[in-house]
Amino acid sequence: MHTNSVELVANGGWDGRILVYRNAPLVDTFVVITQRHVVVVDTLINPATAEQVWQGIRSYLTSARSLLVVNTHADYDHCWGNQFFAALGVPIIGRRASVPIFSQPESLDFWQRAQAAEPAIFADVTPTPPTLLFAEELTIDGGDLTLELFATPGHTPDHASIYIPQISTLLAGDAAELPYPAPGAACDLPAMRQSLARLAALDAQTVLYCHAPTDSGPQLLHDNIAYFDRLEAACRAALGRGVPANPPADADVIALVGLRYETAVPQTPPWQNVHPYYRTEGHAAQLRMMLASFGEEAADGNRT
Numbered sequence: 208m209h210t211n212s213v214e215l216v217a218n219g220g221w222d223g224r225i226l227v228y229r230n231a232p233l234v235d236t237f238v239v240i241t242q243r244h245v246v247v248v249d250t251l252i253n254p255a256t257a258e259q260v261w262q263g264i265r266s267y268l269t270s271a272r273s274l275l276v277v278n279t280h281a282d283y284d285h286c287w288g289n290q291f292f293a294a295l296g297v298p299i300i301g302r303r304a305s306v307p308i309f310s311q312p313e314s315l316d317f318w319q320r321a322q323a324a325e326p327a328i329f330a331d332v333t334p335t336p337p338t339l340l341f342a343e344e345l346t347i348d349g350g351d352l353t354l355e356l357f358a359t360p361g362h363t364p365d366h367a368s369i370y371i372p373q374i375s376t377l378l379a380g381d382a383a384e385l386p387y388p389a390p391g392a393a394c395d396l397p398a399m400r401q402s403l404a405r406l407a408a409l410d411a412q413t414v415l416y417c418h419a420p421t422d423s424g425p426q427l428l429h430d431n432i433a434y435f436d437r438l439e440a441a442c443r444a445a446l447g448r449g450v451p452a453n454p455p456a457d458a459d460v461i462a463l464v465g466l467r468y469e470t471a472v473p474q475t476p477p478w479q480n481v482h483p484y485y486r487t488e489g490h491a492a493q494l495r496m497m498l499a500s501f502g503e504e505a506a507d508g509n510r511t
């Protein structure tokens with residue numbers, strides 16, 4: 208399942224001050240080298256993987272530069288290396304909304320199950336929340352590059368993305384993914400789509416994601432938006448035909464709505480060759496959330 212391997216991804220044309228480290232096949236993490244700071248954006252899955260990133264960037268830590276860590280959100284594949292940097296005294300920057308997630312019963316349960324299932328990877332992990340907190344926005348002025356952190360809720364309520372205006376570069380985190388980002392629940396879907404729209408409106412030339420090939424480019428934002436727009440149209444039509452807003456658990460919701468994954472996404476290999484989960488259960492879960500969110504709206508309309 209998980210590995211402790213970390214590789215530096217060859218620069219695919221983005222600004223050379225951004226380094227991409229990959230814990231294959233799961234997640235990419237970023238380091239931004241500025242005049243004043245070396246900023247690690249997400250800390251991978253455990254102290255061992257975090258330490259490999261640190262070893263890779265140590266040569267950039269000259270006396271004029273301080274090391275900072277940013278968490279895009281509190282999912283394990285983005286912050287379970289925090290403790291390694293915290294032990295070095297490095298400030299960990301994150302959204303205020305992230306902190307309570309670390310002590311939620313579901314998070315503790317997930318941590319214990321991960322430790323039991325894969326002790327070689329997770330036995331050493333102590334989930335460590337960020338300590339330098341912001342609500343909606345925070346600016347890190349690195350001198351040559353400015354990191355603008357801003358809330359992009361939806362995938363999780365505490366999610367943040369980072370825009371670097373001098374090089375028109377966006378670090379989207381998990382606010383957009385190949386083949387699609389997933390909201391936590393139906394009620395998070397509108398926020399997630401608003402976040403996608405906000406990211407696309409930046410019109411960044413370079414966009415890097417935590418779960419998408421590095422050559423996906425800004426087009427992935429638009430493809431994610433189009434996916435949810437197609438789901439909305441199909442779900443509204445289905446509700447109009449009498450499909451229930453909350454179909455029974457055993458219902459084939461893809462057949463009920465009549466929108467298969469393969470036709471809801473671009474007809475090109477990166478989308479058509481994704482893990483089967485995204486074509487079946489993942490897509491069905493998105494349809495259920497979309498039905499629930501617009502079914503509620505229709506019910507509200509009927510009451511007024």
Ligand SMILES: [Zn+2]
Pocket residue numbers: 234282284285381417418
């Ligand atoms: Zn993730």
